[in-house]
Amino acid sequence: RTLINDMVAQAMVRTTVRTVDMLAKTDNPSPPQETIAYLKSYDTVEQLHSSLIGESRFCSRYLRKIVTFSDDIADDSLFFGISIKSLVGKIFIWLVSPVMVTDIGYYQKIVSEVLTTFSEAKTPHQLWEKMRDKTYDIPFYCTLTNLAVPNYKAVVKKTMETKIAVDLTLIKLARASQVKSFSSLEQLPIDLVPKKNQIDPFSGKPYLVRSSNDKAIVYSVGPNGKDDDGKGDDITK
Numbered sequence: 001r002t003l004i005n006d007m008v009a010q011a012m013v014r015t016t017v018r019t020v021d022m023l024a025k026t027d028n029p030s031p032p033q034e035t036i037a038y039l040k041s042y043d044t045v046e047q048l049h050s051s052l053i054g055e056s057r058f059c060s061r062y063l064r065k066i067v068t069f070s071d072d073i074a075d076d077s078l079f080f081g082i083s084i085k086s087l088v089g090k091i092f093i094w095l096v097s098p099v100m101v102t103d104i105g106y107y108q109k110i111v112s113e114v115l116t117t118f119s120e121a122k123t124p125h126q127l128w129e130k131m132r133d134k135t136y137d138i139p140f141y142c143t144l145t146n147l148a149v150p151n152y153k154a155v156v157k158k159t160m161e162t163k164i165a166v167d168l169t170l171i172k173l174a175r176a177s178q179v180k181s182f183s184s185l186e187q188l189p190i191d192l193v194p195k196k197n198q199i200d201p202f203s204g205k206p207y208l209v210r211s212s213n214d215k216a217i218v219y220s221v222g223p224n225g226k227d228d229d230g231k232g233d234d235i236t237k
Contacts, residue, residue, distance in 0.1 A: 002058060003150055006051035010162045013042060017169045021237070031173070039170060040194055044163045045127060048155065049118045056111040059148045063104045099141055107145040110136055114152055124163060125204030131156045132223070157223060160201040164220045164235050167197040167207065171218050182216045184209060 016035060023031045117134075121127035131153055138145050174192040175182050185198050185206050200207045200220045207218050210230055222233035230236055 002051050002054035003155070006048055007155075007158070009047065010044065010159065013039075013044075013162055014165050017165045020173060021169045023173070036170070036173070036192075039166050040197065042166060044159045044166070045118075045121075045124050048159045049115075052111070052115060052118065055150075056108075056115065059111075060104070060108060063100075063107065063144055063148065100144065103142040103144045106138065106142045107148055110138075110145065110149055123199070123204060124160060124201035125199070128156060128160055128201055129204075160223075161235065163201050165237075167193075167199075168218060168220075168235075168237055170197050171207070175216075182209075183211070185218070 016039070020031045020035060020039070114131075117130045118127060121130055134153065136149065138149070170193045171185070171188060174188050177192070185193075188198065198206050202223055202225055203221045207220060208227060208230075210217050210219070212230070217230055217236055219230045220235040221227050222235050224233050226232075228234045
């Protein structure tokens with residue numbers, strides 16, 4: 001639930017970005033300063049890290065409540081309409097509880113590894129490098145783990161794309177308001193586009209600038225980490 005809330009929050013940020021992006025295309029862009037300050041201070045990776053901590057705590061508590069027959073859990077059905085809280089349901093859980101305890105332990109092990117990776121990564125790019133090829137060989141009997149563990153790579157990828165959306169919009173707004181002849185990120189005022197908003201999370205380097213039809217295009221190399229001249233999986237907005 002916590003992780004879903006974070007994805008919703010990111011969607012709201014991208015909606016704000018689209019609004020600011022539309023203003024950047026006008027002759028006199030003037031979005032609210034509070035909105036600009038919010039976008040500059042928004043840390044997608046830190047927000048996701050906090051959400052994953054909350055998600056892991058929620059899942060761990062709920063899974064343990066199932067094993068201990070807690071009254072707090074919903075009266076859900078196991079199979080053929082048999083309730084978890086019924087005698088048959090409790091006997092079934094008692095029989096499989098050793099497997100379930102192992103299952104929960106496996107879930108907590110995976111989550112712990114992911115949270116450690118987040119803590120060790122000093123930059124968004126380092127996090128992407130660590131997470132993009134990460135796989136989990138979950139045993140077939142760890143049903144709860146298979147259900148509870150999200151697709152971390154997809155979540156991190158979406159978070160990086162949210163960061164890029166924020167960064168490129170701030171860059172576009174700065175260009176529209178103060179930079180008339182643009183050919184390099186070095187021309188951007190730091191107060192409008194902080195250095196952290198000039199770094200592509202997929203490459204760990206400054207966003208690329210390419211001239212096309214007398215216009216300068218700023219873009220990210222995308223998930224494959226390669227410059228495809230603004231095409232392929234490169235992200236231009």
